[in-house]
Amino acid sequence: MRFSKDDLVSALRRDEFVPYFQPLVELRSSQVEAFEVLARWLNPSVGVIAPDDFIPSIEEHGLINDLTICLLRNTFVAACDVPDRISFSVNVSPAQLHDRRLPSMIAGMAAEAGFDLRRLTVELTESALLEDLTLAGGVAAELKTHGIKLALDDFGTGYSSLSHLQALPFDEIKVDSSFVRTMVQSRQSRKITSAVVSLGHSLGLRTVAEGVEEASQAELLIWHGCNLAQGWLYERAIPADRLKEVLSRQLHVSAQSQADAERKEKDHGLGNRPMDRASQLRAIYDGAPVGLCYVDTELRYVSLNQRLAEMHGISVEAHLGRKLSEVPGFPFEEVEPYLRRSLAGEAVSAVEINASTYDPGLAASTPATMLLSYQPAHDEAGEVVGVSISVADISAVRQSEQKLLTTAEALRDSEAQLRAIIDAAPSGIVVAEGPTGTIISANPRAEMIMGCDLSPGTSWSQVVRQAFDSEGFSLLPENMPLLRAVCHGESSKNVEIYHRRQDGSARWLSLSASPYYSEDGLLKGGVVVVQELDQPSPSAFQRSGCVDYEAPAA
Numbered sequence: 439m440r441f442s443k444d445d446l447v448s449a450l451r452r453d454e455f456v457p458y459f460q461p462l463v464e465l466r467s468s469q470v471e472a473f474e475v476l477a478r479w480l481n482p483s484v485g486v487i488a489p490d491d492f493i494p495s496i497e498e499h500g501l502i503n504d505l506t507i508c509l510l511r512n513t514f515v516a517a518c519d520v521p522d523r524i525s526f527s528v529n530v531s532p533a534q535l536h537d538r539r540l541p542s543m544i545a546g547m548a549a550e551a552g553f554d555l556r557r558l559t560v561e562l563t564e565s566a567l568l569e570d571l572t573l574a575g576g577v578a579a580e581l582k583t584h585g586i587k588l589a590l591d592d593f594g595t596g597y598s599s600l601s602h603l604q605a606l607p608f609d610e611i612k613v614d615s616s617f618v619r620t621m622v623q624s625r626q627s628r629k630i631t632s633a634v635v636s637l638g639h640s641l642g643l644r645t646v647a648e649g650v651e652e653a654s655q656a657e658l659l660i661w662h663g664c665n666l667a668q669g670w671l672y673e674r675a676i677p678a679d680r681l682k683e684v685l686s687r688q689l690h691v692s693a694q695s696q697a698d699a700e701r702k703e704k705d706h707g708l709g710n711r712p713m714d715r716a717s718q719l720r721a722i723y724d725g726a727p728v729g730l731c732y733v734d735t736e737l738r739y740v741s742l743n744q745r746l747a748e749m750h751g752i753s754v755e756a757h758l759g760r761k762l763s764e765v766p767g768f769p770f771e772e773v774e775p776y777l778r779r780s781l782a783g784e785a786v787s788a789v790e791i792n793a794s795t796y797d798p799g800l801a802a803s804t805p806a807t808m809l810l811s812y813q814p815a816h817d818e819a820g821e822v823v824g825v826s827i828s829v830a831d832i833s834a835v836r837q838s839e840q841k842l843l844t845t846a847e848a849l850r851d852s853e854a855q856l857r858a859i860i861d862a863a864p865s866g867i868v869v870a871e872g873p874t875g876t877i878i879s880a881n882p883r884a885e886m887i888m889g890c891d892l893s894p895g896t897s898w899s900q901v902v903r904q905a906f907d908s909e910g911f912s913l914l915p916e917n918m919p920l921l922r923a924v925c926h927g928e929s930s931k932n933v934e935i936y937h938r939r940q941d942g943s944a945r946w947l948s949l950s951a952s953p954y955y956s957e958d959g960l961l962k963g964g965v966v967v968v969q970e971l972d973q974p975s976p977s978a979f980q981r982s983g984c985v986d987y988e989a990p991a992a
């Protein structure tokens with residue numbers, strides 16, 4: 439379509455050219471970050487005319503600056519009703535970049551309207567740079583001095599010379615819609631998109647994908663680490679009076695929100711459809727007791743679960759798109775070598791590191807022991823495209839291990855104390871296990887009194903083979919206090935016996951025995967305290983009837 443200069447000039451006078459706004463959306467969070475300003479001619483007789491149809495005529499008749507002035511004036515007015523964090527991108531024709539008046543013209547209009555130029559991005563195509571790079575470079579540099587950002591539009595078409603990217607101080611590259619449109623089907627488009635996104639990141643530039651029409655394209659772009667998207671999937675170009683409405687609603691259709699929506703639907707009892715699996719996986723991911731995340735080859739967070747965000751004490755969104763090294767959380771220097779190994783294709787599991795975890799109670803990070811595993815992710819061509827990391831906080835395990843060690847130490851200590859007490863006791867003490875009465879331990883005093891070796895393993899019934907009660911009757915070993923304790927759980931006190939030692943000498947002894955039980959109440963064994971009586975008690979005298987009581991021959 440060709441339009442005469444008169445038609446265009448009168449249309450300009452009648453304000454028939456208006457800006458339409460198409461949102462640029464943060465791919466992962468689906469938040470609107472900016473709007474691209476796209477010209478529309480609201481022609482009273484024809485209706486809406488698209489820019490591709492009238493811009494060539496506008497340029498031909500030297501009216502392009504007038505168009506830009508008209509669009510910017512309207513944009514600055516519309517921007518007043520939009521939060522400051524939202525910026526605007528405006529297209530500038532190649533010819534305009536060779537016009538030294540452009541920067542001051544924009545700056546003058548912005549000052550008049552009270553518009554902060556840090557909210558403005560100028561989109562250029564490479565053809566603008568071909569004619570006179572020095573002049574274009576000068577104008578671009580001056581735009582930047584006003585705080586305006588520069589985007590390289592339609593990247594990947596035309597010349598795409600890397601020297602252009604380097605020559606001008608760009609902030610953003612826009613991947614042309616021709617690649618985005620075909621990337622799901624064509625491996626080549628996918629590789630080009632991935633390469634452009636990586637190139638952008640390695641130069642520190644924001645990457646925008648244009649013409650995103652399908653959710654599958656958005657998912658792939660997220661996978662490749664692209665920052666922003668623009669396209670009909672989110673919203674078409676809209677008139678200024680719809681800006682507020684668009685900002686107030688959720689535009690996206692990313693897998694995550696879709697899964698959430700479906701989970702909600704399912705909660706309301708609406709069937710078990712195939713997509714539920716995605717939401718179930720999402721629920722597992724978010725509900726996992728370990729931290730999980732996926733990072734791309736640039737070590738930027740592509741996704742992470744709620745648990746990891748909690749461990750780091752920052753929101754999930756604050757991680758996304760940022761490098762591991764930029765977000766507090768992982769001790770980057772320590773994890774980087776493992777990540778590199780994983781990026782080279784190796785799965786690395788269970789590496790313990792000393793890190794920290796956020797304690798909401800203290801509102802501060804506290805030291806923690808973490809167990810990390812790294813798993814490379816491959817694309818369909820077998821190339822590593824990222825790494826998934828799992829993080830388990832094993833501080834509690836380590837602490838209880840430490841506690842056990844301390845308890846064991848304490849037990850060892852108290853055992854040693856007990857041993858010392860037993861050894862120092864003036865009485866003989868013998869511990870035996872049930873039901874055999876095999877000695878577990880005995881103190882030196884017991885050995886002295888019994889006149890024999892009482893090392894562990896010795897049988898108590900052998901030790902007291904020749905014993906007599908106070909009446910002079912031979913006492914069977916099974917009636918000895920210790921054996922009654924270990925076999926029947928009986929306690930006895932001050933039982934007097936006459937004991938003949940292995941060397942033939944004999945002594946009056948007093949024995950007191952008690953059983954002991956395990957924690958669950960099972961009879962385990964017994965303890966006997968043995969005392970030597972200098973003189974047998976009067977009752978023993980009376981009953982035996984003589985001082986030099988000699989047992990009857992066995």
Ligand code: C2E
Pocket residue numbers: 460475476477488489490493506509529530531591592648649650651668669670671675
């Ligand atoms: P562009 O800068 O590449 O703008 C993107 C074009 O893609 C817009 O077409 C937009 O409506 C369209 N688009 C956005 N999302 C999708 C999608 O998902 N699918 C498809 N098929 N298309 C999508 P529009 O508005 O017709 O603009 C066409 C071109 O006109 C722009 O291409 C830009 O180069 C030029 N243009 C628009 N406004 C201006 C202006 O004010 N000044 C100058 N110099 N050029 C302008």
Ligand code: CA
Pocket residue numbers: 474529561591
């Ligand atoms: Ca553009």
Ligand code: CA
Pocket residue numbers: 591592612614648
């Ligand atoms: Ca474009």
